[in-house]
Amino acid sequence: MNKSVRFENFTNRVWKFFASVKLSVVVLLSLAATSIIGTVIPQNANPMMYLQKYGETLYPIFNALDFFDMYHAWWFRLLLGLLTVNIIICSIDRLSSTWKIIFPKKINFRAGRFRKSANRVEWASDIPSNQLKNAYESYIGRHFRHITVQKTDNGLLIFGEKGRWTRLGVYAVHLSILLLVIGGLIGSLYGFEGFANIAEGESIKSVPLKNNNQERELPFTLRCDEFSISHYDSGMPKEYRSTVSILNGQKVIHKADIRVNDPLRYQGINIFQSSYGRIPADSFTILFTDPDSGMEYEKRASIGSRIKMPSNKGTLVIEDFTTGFSFHGHNIGEAFLCQKIPADNKADTSNIVIPLSYPRFDRMRGGDFAISIKDVEFGYYTGLQITRDPGVPIVYVGFIIITIGCYITFFMLHKQVCVELTEQNGRTNVMLACVSGKNRPGMKTATRRLANRLQNLQNMDER
Amino acid sequence: MITSSILLSIITFVYGLAALLYICAWVFKKELPGRLATATTVIAASGNFIGIILRWIESYQQGIGHAPLSNLYESLVFFAFCIAVLYLFLEFRYKLRVIGVVATPLAFLAMAYTSLRVDSTIEPLIPALQSNWLIAHVITCFVGYAGFAVAFGISILYFIKSSRGGLNGGFTSKIPHVDMLDELTHQMVMFGFLFLSVGIITGAVWANQAWGRYWGWDPKETWSLITWLIYASLLHARLMRGWTGKKIAVLSFAGFVAVIFTYFGVNLLPGLHSYQ
Ligand code: HEM
Numbered sequence: 001m002n003k004s005v006r007f008e009n010f011t012n013r014v015w016k017f018f019a020s021v022k023l024s025v026v027v028l029l030s031l032a033a034t035s036i037i038g039t040v041i042p043q044n045a046n047p048m049m050y051l052q053k054y055g056e057t058l059y060p061i062f063n064a065l066d067f068f069d070m071y072h073a074w075w076f077r078l079l080l081g082l083l084t085v086n087i088i089i090c091s092i093d094r095l096s097s098t099w100k101i102i103f104p105k106k107i108n109f110r111a112g113r114f115r116k117s118a119n120r121v122e123w124a125s126d127i128p129s130n131q132l133k134n135a136y137e138s139y140i141g142r143h144f145r146h147i148t149v150q151k152t153d154n155g156l157l158i159f160g161e162k163g164r165w166t167r168l169g170v171y172a173v174h175l176s177i178l179l180l181v182i183g184g185l186i187g188s189l190y191g192f193e194g195f196a197n198i199a200e201g202e203s204i205k206s207v208p209l210k211n212n213n214q215e216r217e218l219p220f221t222l223r224c225d226e227f228s229i230s231h232y233d234s235g236m237p238k239e240y241r242s243t244v245s246i247l248n249g250q251k252v253i254h255k256a257d258i259r260v261n262d263p264l265r266y267q268g269i270n271i272f273q274s275s276y277g278r279i280p281a282d283s284f285t286i287l288f289t290d291p292d293s294g295m296e297y298e299k300r301a302s303i304g305s306r307i308k309m310p311s312n313k314g315t316l317v318i319e320d321f322t323t324g325f326s327f328h329g330h331n332i333g334e335a336f337l338c339q340k341i342p343a344d345n346k347a348d349t350s351n352i353v354i355p356l357s358y359p360r361f362d363r364m365r366g367g368d369f370a371i372s373i374k375d376v377e378f379g380y381y382t383g384l385q386i387t388r389d390p391g392v393p394i395v396y397v398g399f400i401i402i403t404i405g406c407y408i409t410f411f412m413l414h415k416q417v418c419v420e421l422t423e424q425n426g427r428t429n430v431m432l433a434c435v436s437g438k439n440r441p442g443m444k445t446a447t448r449r450l451a452n453r454l455q456n457l458q459n460m461d462e463r
Numbered sequence: 464m465i466t467s468s469i470l471l472s473i474i475t476f477v478y479g480l481a482a483l484l485y486i487c488a489w490v491f492k493k494e495l496p497g498r499l500a501t502a503t504t505v506i507a508a509s510g511n512f513i514g515i516i517l518r519w520i521e522s523y524q525q526g527i528g529h530a531p532l533s534n535l536y537e538s539l540v541f542f543a544f545c546i547a548v549l550y551l552f553l554e555f556r557y558k559l560r561v562i563g564v565v566a567t568p569l570a571f572l573a574m575a576y577t578s579l580r581v582d583s584t585i586e587p588l589i590p591a592l593q594s595n596w597l598i599a600h601v602i603t604c605f606v607g608y609a610g611f612a613v614a615f616g617i618s619i620l621y622f623i624k625s626s627r628g629g630l631n632g633g634f635t636s637k638i639p640h641v642d643m644l645d646e647l648t649h650q651m652v653m654f655g656f657l658f659l660s661v662g663i664i665t666g667a668v669w670a671n672q673a674w675g676r677y678w679g680w681d682p683k684e685t686w687s688l689i690t691w692l693i694y695a696s697l698l699h700a701r702l703m704r705g706w707t708g709k710k711i712a713v714l715s716f717a718g719f720v721a722v723i724f725t726y727f728g729v730n731l732l733p734g735l736h737s738y739q
Contacts, residue, residue: 032692032721039682039729071680184678193676232527232587240590260590261673272675273590370590385675395677399664406660410653445556455536 018089027083034079038070038272044211054157087174092437097169101166101414107148109159113435114418119444129155129428131422136419137458144312144417155422155429163415169408172401178259179398187391192216198224199279199381203247205387221247221268225255228379238272242382257417258384268388275383278334280321284376288361297369314342314369317354325353334358336373415443417450430454465516467531468583471540474514475574477507478543482571485563489637497560501551504567511574515540517545518585527587532601536581542556543573545609549654557647561637564614578692596669598727604687606663608722610655615719617648625709645708648715649701656694663687686725693718698725 016022041062042049049069066073084149104399104455125132133149134319137158143148144160147349151157168195194207194216205225206215238261246266256264263272280303288297288310299311317339325335335355342349352371355361359372413436432454434447484500487493518540519530522626531537550566553559560683577583638644667677667685697714700706 021699025699025703025706028696028699032689035689037684038680039685043680158579233586236587237589238587245467259592261669263672263675271671274674382641387675389676392671392677396668399667403657403661403664406657410657414496 015089015093018085019093019295020444021090022084024086024333025082025087027079031076031079031083034070034076035227037067041067041070042218043071044069058411063302078183084178091171091174098167098171102167107146107159109148109150109157109160109416109418111157111420113150114416114433115431117433117435119435120431121447121449122429122431123427123451125430127421127428132421132428132430133158136454137453138365139457140417144415145443152420152422153285154424155420158419158421160417161415163413166412166414170406172405173409176402176405179394183391183393183395183398185391186394187389191389191391192387194272194386195383196222196278196386197275197381197383198222200224200226200379202381203245210453212437218269220253220269221249222384222386223247223270224382224384227382229276229380230245240274240276242276242384244271259441270383270387270389273382274388277323277383279380279381280336281377281379285374286316286318287372287374289364289372290368293372300418309340309369311368312343312432314338314340316371325355325374327353327355332361338371340367391419419454464518465517467514467521470510471514471583472578474507474510475571475578477503477510478547478567478571478574479626481507481563482567483509485560485567489564492637497520499668500563500567501554501561503636504547504551504563507567507570507715508544508551511547512539515544522585525585527585530598531585531675533592534586534600536577536583538601538605539573539577540582541607542605542612543557543570545606546570546612547575549606549609549613551645552572560640561620561639562613562647567617569612592667593602594672596642596665596672600662600665600669603658603665607658607660607662608726610651610658610720611624611690611715611722611738612653614648614715617644617651618715618719620644621648621712623706624732625732632672641708645711648711649698652694652715652718656698659687659691659694663691683729686721686729690718690721690725693721 033133045068047068050062054062062068066075068456070076076438088275123447133156137149140158140160143162145162146160148159150157194211195210196204196207198204201224202222203220204218206217208215223244223245224242228236228239228241228243230241232238241259244256244258244264245252246256248305253265256266258264258273260270260273263270265271283302284299284301286299286307288299289295290310299307301307301318303318303321305318307318309316318336319339320337321334322337323334324331325337332355334357335353338352340350340352340353352362352365354371354373356373356376360370362372363370415434415436417434420429422429422431432447432451434443436443481503483501484496484503488495488497488500515531515537518537522528522531532541546566547570550563550570553566554564589638620638621641621644624635624641624644639647663684665689670679670684671677694716696712698719700714701711
């Protein structure tokens with residue numbers, strides 16, 4: 001065997017491998033089976049969580065196999081790639097023979113196929129065959145697009161055919177899968193997915209991305225003017241609404257309300273209502289209570305302020321606010337996080353937590369003063385998902401094509417019909433069969449139904 | 464005035480009765496119980512439909528009007544209705560009552576589960592569910608699931624029939640030939656596949672409206688994709704030589720297990736979808 005023949009054999013085999021339906025069944029089932037992993041193992045969570053959950057032995061194995069971000073793992077992408085190649089090669093491989101069926105050079109019926117069909121229906125009639133021929137030919141001609149009549153040795157054959165083009169439906173379905181893959185790829189290459197919390201009155205010019213620690217510049221400034229919630233009588237949330245402005249420099253160029261299911265799309269950027277939270281507004285009152293005398297001192301403060309404590313006992317720094325503080329494993333709700341710096345500055349600074357719902361909480365600390373915070377006015381911040389995905393139009397076109405393609409493939413058939421008329425002892429024997437490219441139980445019913453119609457035609461003629 | 468939940472509880476028993484009648488007709492090979500079974504199923508499906516409409520009206524009377532397709536209870540009721548209607552269509556088209564033996568119990572089970580385990584109060588729609596895509600999504604998904612449920616039922620018949628080597632006698636004589644069952648499974652799977660595809664698509668469009676991404680590998684989404692992939696492989700497996708009958712029935716079984724898991728099991732896993 002010389003080299004080029006061997007090479008041809010090799011490429012042939014590779015081609016056959018990638019064109020085979022067996023490969024696609026294997027790949028489809030592998031995709032289904034491996035997809036389960038990512039629904040059982042939470043994806044993209046904290047490594048410490050995984051280590052705790054799966055232990056020292058399983059964790060490194062799972063990690064090496066990319067189980068913690070498996071839908072982006074190389075092996076999952078390989079399966080998707082294999083499916084794509086499979087679809088392309090398979091379609092090319094078959095297109096030419098399908099094309100010949102759809103646009104045949106010469107229409108060629110094999111009567112044997114119909115004579116042998118298990119679906120065929122036969123009956124006899126007293127009407128002469130040429131009379132039947134006219135009635136049947138006009139009926140079939142009305143219901144089938146192509147019609148041919150052939151003479152045989154002892155009678156004639158009427159062939160009808162329709163729906164050849166529906167053979168292209170499957171190609172549309174497979175093409176749409178390619179569109180979904182391409183659209184998804186474009187989205188992951190040229191799109192981004194970010195998330196930002198914006199307090200009322202605040203604005204952002206860039207958004208932190210979800211999958212890495214980068215920030216993405218926006219082509220405009222986004223300001224949250226107001227956030228509001230409304231409730232049903234039962235207390236269930238009815239609507240979350242962010243009123244936002246798009247600014248160019250200082251100038252407002254667009255204003256909009258964003259609600260769940262009603263995003264803002266602006267300059268190719270999509271902004272979605274995603275979450276919200278409460279934050280304390282600028283000022284509140286700090287109450288220092290002397291545990292011995294019961295004396296109370298009030299001071300106004302805001303986040304970040306440094307407050308001189310009464311009797312020169314040191315400085316209190318209001319550092320931060322949290323929506324849920326965990327105290328010995330219990331969530332004690334919204335709390336301010338503070339730092340106390342003693343006056344002499346020699347001792348260490350200490351951290352103090354002041355929960356909003358428990359004004360007497362700080363007494364437990366047993367300090368010079370019990371500290372609590374009141375008269376807090378709250379504002380909201382809105383959590384907005386900010387994305388750009390230039391692949392979406394392609395994906396949506398894929399969605400439309402797959403729907404139409406599946407409908408054509410499943411419910412519209414390439415149908416052929418054959419009626420054979422033979423004269424025998426002054427009677428006409430009729431044989432009728434419908435076949436389709438794919439054998440469907442529908443063909444049996446279709447044949448019977450057509451037989452009924454043809455027989456009715458004949459009865460009407462008799463009358 | 465009869466409320467929708469009372470009516471639907473009654474309908475549960477009507478489905479149960481229909482199932483019993485189909486079984487009687489099958490076991491005793493009699494025509495009368497078969498006719499009664501068909502009539503009972505028609506009554507059950509009509510009552511089921513009226514119940515859905517009634518619930519719709521009730522939600523408006525409570526001032527929180529929305530299509531009754533928004534939680535587990537409502538979707539199960541709709542699921543039962545789809546199974547019944549699809550089955551009745553098959554019965555009239557192919558004149559086969561034996562499929563009723565497996566189809567009506569499925570409708571009954573769906574309804575019985577709502578009475579036992581699921582809260583039936585009408586709730587207002589939370590913001591995430593306030594979308595017309597929700598209606599399109601739920602309807603197409605459940606019509607598709609109904610197709611798969613009936614395919615699953617036919618696969619059970621396939622196993623019963625083929626376990627006796629296709630012998631004609633006893634209970635199996637009323638079951639159509641395995642080739643016919645195989646092809647009916649295929650038809651139901653094609654029907655289900657088209658609707659599941661549209662269901663996944665409408666879900667993706669909805670997710671893109673509500674959350675800003677059309678696909679996020681959320682467990683519910685992933686399981687619907689798994690279901691879709693299993694049925695896609697079933698459709699292709701038929702094209703391979705040697706992959707008929709039993710193997711197709713096994714895939715149809717596996718597919719329906721995935722449907723059930725997508726529906727119930729996923730709630731055990733973390734994710735955005737609270738029901739369906
Ligand atoms: C997710 C991916 C795929 C989907 C959704 C899909 C969908 C379909 C559908 C709906 C049919 C019609 C089946 C029927 O008539 O019962 C079909 C047929 C077919 N598919 Fe796929 N397919 C996929 C991947 C593939 C791949 C990777 C191949 C590669 C070999 C392939 C090869 C075929 C062939 C050869 C047919 C039969 C065409 C005919 O009847 O002339 N498919 N596909």
